[in-house]
Amino acid sequence: MPELPEVEAVCRRLREQVLGATIRRIELLRPAIASPQTPDEIRKLARNASILAIERRGKNILLHLSNLRSIHIHLRMTGNLYSIPDYRFPLASYRALIALTDGRAIAFGDPRALGRLNIHATTEINQRLGTTTGVEPLSPQFDAAYLTDLARASRLPAKLFLMDQRRIAGLGNIYAAEALFHARIHPARRIRSVSSPRLAALQAAIVRILSDAVNSVYLTYTAPGHMLASESETLMVYGREGESCRVCGRAIRRIPQGGRSTFYCPRCQN
């Protein structure tokens, strides 16, 4: 579910609420989310550690601990994290609880249970994420020239190119489709064949869409199952198959790409 803006919102909220807190115990209500690590292992690796920093990298969340280890969480499709005042009455969708010494807890809610929680040495995690997550699209490093270089080196269709976390980290199915609409690029078009001005427009669209979403999502992304409500009105193509394009009026189309649905306007995007 969550793409970069939602994950960023989760991190900001956690920073406000649990930065500096000490972990008393981690309870894995669904042990498989940590596999191959066991609940015992997870408990031992986090015991009595405090949360010194909370970092987002792409869609990954890192809780850096005082014991040189980090809790690595990926929300996948339906995950969410929020601090709760009392962990004695967990919801059925909770997959893990990080109990804090002050009595509160961080709940890892995830109806589909596809999310992940692991703990490793911080250096180890850094190493792994270094190879699996690419540039931060909201960092200064991500400019038109950077995107153009990436594009010229790829043979992928535009949509799949944007979804590849090793190149650009944080775009998912919704924002990739939206960015392509704003840059007027057909999602099936090979990214390397897109003109430089269009790539510059794409870079600008990515930054603008993600920035806007980070700000609006931060206000609304709280309870589980409550995500795109506020922005669904501003989506131009995602989830709008058969509805008319907000720019030209043509019917929005849906095509499969990489096993997922891609939405686009057949007139505006080419």
Add this chain to the structure above:
DNA sequence: AACACGACCTGGTAGC
């Protein structure tokens, strides 16, 4: 090396 595809999970909804 660069794909496609199933697996991993649950819940909601459309259609019969």
Add this chain to the structure above:
DNA sequence: TGCTACCAGGTCGTGT
């Protein structure tokens, strides 16, 4: 009502 089929914001492992 109840069943089935399909869909969902992500990633990984395996196969061609």
